[in-house]
Amino acid sequence: MFNLSASIAYHARREPDRAAIIYRDEAISYADFHERIRQAAALLQSRGVGRNDVVALFMKNSAAFLELAFAASYLGAVFLPINYRLAAPEAGYILEDANAKLLFVDDEFPEIVALETPKVIVDAAAQADSRRLAEPGLAVPEQAATAEHDLVRLMYTSGTTSRPKGVMHSYGNIHWKSIDHVIALGLTSKERLLVVGPLYHVGAFDLPGIAVLWVGGTLCVHREFDPEAVLASIERHRLTCGWMAPVMLSRVLAVPNPERFALETFGWCIAGGEKTPESRIRDFTRVFTHGRFIDGFGMTETCSGDTLMEPGREIEKIGSTGRALPHVEIRIADHEGHWLPAGQIGEICVRGPKVTRGYWNAPEKTAEAFFGGWLRSGDVGYLDDEGFLFVTDRSKDMILTGAENVASSEVEAVLYEMPQIAEAAVIGVHDEKWGERITAVVVLNPGQTLTLEEIDRHCRKRVANFKVPRELKIVEELPRNPSGKVLKRVLRDQYNA
Ligand code: ATP
Structure with missing residues (x-):
């Protein structure tokens, strides 16, 4: 039964x-x-x-x-x-x-x-x-x-x-x-x-x-x-x-x-x-x-x-x-x-x-x-060769910049290494020259500040140049659905508008 x-x-x-x-x-x-x-x-x-x-x-x-x-x-x-x-x-x-x-x-x-x-x-x-x-x-x-x-x-x-x-x-x-x-x-x-x-x-x-x-x-x-x-x-x-x-x-x-x-x-x-x-x-x-x-x-x-x-x-x-x-x-x-x-x-x-x-x-x-x-x-x-699954990204969250595919989660992982950052979401924003421009939207830890130059310096040592964010948005909180997932489509709509 x-x-x-x-x-x-x-x-x-x-x-x-x-x-x-x-x-x-x-x-x-x-x-x-x-x-x-x-x-x-x-x-x-x-x-x-x-x-x-x-x-x-x-x-x-x-x-x-x-x-x-x-x-x-x-x-x-x-x-x-x-x-x-x-x-x-x-x-x-x-x-x-x-x-x-x-x-x-x-x-x-x-x-x-x-x-x-x-x-x-x-x-x-x-x-x-x-x-x-x-x-x-x-x-x-x-x-x-x-x-x-x-x-x-x-x-x-x-x-x-x-x-x-x-x-x-x-x-x-x-x-x-x-x-x-x-x-x-x-x-x-x-x-x-x-x-x-x-x-x-x-x-x-x-x-x-x-x-x-x-x-x-x-x-x-x-x-x-x-x-x-x-x-x-x-x-x-x-x-x-x-x-x-x-x-x-x-x-x-x-x-x-x-x-x-x-x-x-x-x-x-x-x-x-x-x-x-x-x-x-x-x-x-x-x-x-x-x-x-x-x-x-x-x-x-x-x-x-x-x-x-x-x-x-x-x-x-x-x-x-x-x-x-x-x-x-x-x-x-x-x-x-x-x-x-x-x-x-x-x-x-x-x-x-x-x-x-x-x-x-x-x-x-x-x-x-x-x-x-x-x-x-x-x-x-x-x-991997033992059958362990690695999730790179949602297809819709992959960023296409200058003909290169970038997994937003890979860039986020690098951003999370920065002590200033509490939460990070990386999205592609429409760009005349590159198709999409990699944009980091972050929530800072209390009392911290952050500039695009600092992000640039940190990321360049860790990932290829084309994966480095070109724009930084500091926000109070990330839009999330009730189960806690970041709504990247909301961020894309907001910054594309
Ligand atoms: P949609 O409404 O667009 O179909 P959803 O977020 O409502 O998406 P859910 O069924 O709640 O759908 O979540 C499933 C998705 O969550 C997976 O397709 C994957 O993108 C993501 N996901 C689930 N587990 C993991 C994990 N461990 N690591 C990374 N991403 C994960």
């Missing part, structure tokens, strides 16, 4: 008192979580939700978020987590595109509450006791007999490079993803996972959240990201592992005097979704003396985590996102779709049972993204 709630029911029978979720410092046992899922399923059913209907969630992280997602699956419905930072017209577009039957929305989002669509308004302040979602006297349905290829989730990509597309996830996708994460990370019921990224994003929900619930571990859910609260929570709940976007990790590593916190239980942290600066990887073990940093490459389209760095190779292979997991194949293709040998740079392509079958309602986008069963990631990179 392929149902997300199947493993919850299993652990509820076996070890009912074991904590499934910690939310606002309150532990919810497997027995309780299972009952909440059943109650939420009864509520969904009473609102007309049935098999294959789409249930949208416009909610911040909470126990209720997870209960509703699992309740939708329990009923054989499809859940659709929406990025809660989207404006009403953007959310409206997704609700319509997905043909959502019912929307759950936190009451702190009045513009979404005002949308004309069938909805349940969630009392955000009362969410610690999410039994309020249930209504007395409702009949609890049977768990639906869902199958491997049935749809369980629609997840719209964060739209870093284009308008959001609805990625379809089947039970099989999530099942194989979980198997791979259990194998690669050696997950057991002792795992207590920090969940601090937004649950509408594949990293926070899947990497490896679902797999931790599979094996009977515990998710410690934070409603919002606060770097100091992360350290306090690791200490208080003796958390063993986590996933963070690189920008979150940077902020956690910058908390003053981290030795105030007992962090020795924290065994590993995965970062992905964007390149983690190498200096942060080295900083990691200074703060988490018992922890290892795991870079991982993945996409919404593949339910996250296609590669993970292996224990003991982090420093030797620094800059790599690790090797493909057992049921994932990764190859590099040239422009014509021919496979390239180790060491050669081309487009990263992924195949395997955790890869989506395509985009909702968009057969032409699906056809563009796949060839011969392989998903084209839109990322440029290479495999």
Whole structure:
């Protein structure tokens, strides 16, 4: 039986008192979580939700978020987590595109509450006791007999490079993803996972959240990201592992005097979704003396985590996102779709049972993204001779300057070596002479100054002349999407205008 709630029911029978979720410092046992899922399923059913209907969630992280997602699956419905930072017209577009039957929305989002669509308004302040979602006297349905290829989730990509597309996830996708994460990370019921990224994003929900619930571990859910609260929570709940976007990790590593916190239980942290600066990887073990940093490459389209760095190779292979997991194949293709040998740079392509079958309602986008069963990631990179993946750049972020291709991430890595720089994004800005002019957009560390000459002096020693930034923009902050990724298209639009 392929149902997300199947493993919850299993652990509820076996070890009912074991904590499934910690939310606002309150532990919810497997027995309780299972009952909440059943109650939420009864509520969904009473609102007309049935098999294959789409249930949208416009909610911040909470126990209720997870209960509703699992309740939708329990009923054989499809859940659709929406990025809660989207404006009403953007959310409206997704609700319509997905043909959502019912929307759950936190009451702190009045513009979404005002949308004309069938909805349940969630009392955000009362969410610690999410039994309020249930209504007395409702009949609890049977768990639906869902199958491997049935749809369980629609997840719209964060739209870093284009308008959001609805990625379809089947039970099989999530099942194989979980198997791979259990194998690669050696997950057991002792795992207590920090969940601090937004649950509408594949990293926070899947990497490896679902797999931790599979094996009977515990998710410690934070409603919002606060770097100091992360350290306090690791200490208080003796958390063993986590996933963070690189920008979150940077902020956690910058908390003053981290030795105030007992962090020795924290065994590993995965970062992905964007390149983690190498200096942060080295900083990691200074703060988490018992922890290892795991870079991982993945996409919404593949339910996250296609590669993970292996224990003991982090420093030797620094800059790599690790090797493909057992049921994932990764190859590099040239422009014509021919496979390239180790060491050669081309487009990263992924195949395997955790890869989506395509985009909702968009057969032409699906056809563009796949060839011969392989998903084209839109990322440029290479495999070394041991199969370690190195992500060079997104194709759209490559800069073409004077007929030379420059990977923005390579220049960023060199900029991150400068002590003045806290955050860096390198983009190509239209230039009459060069086609694109390499422009460094940076956030400075407190009290620092920086000139283009200093950048020039530093970079010339490290990279070829044509890769050296010709322009410098110092900004207060970089535009990022809610999962923390730098929106380079926003920077390009701004500086091209
Ligand atoms: P879009 O909306 O343009 O499709 P997205 O950012 O919304 O993009 P996601 O599925 O959230 O899509 O992220 C997947 C992308 O994140 C990958 O294609 C890659 O560009 C980037 N990425 C993921 N992991 C890593 C990593 N470890 N290092 C570098 N880049 C990464």
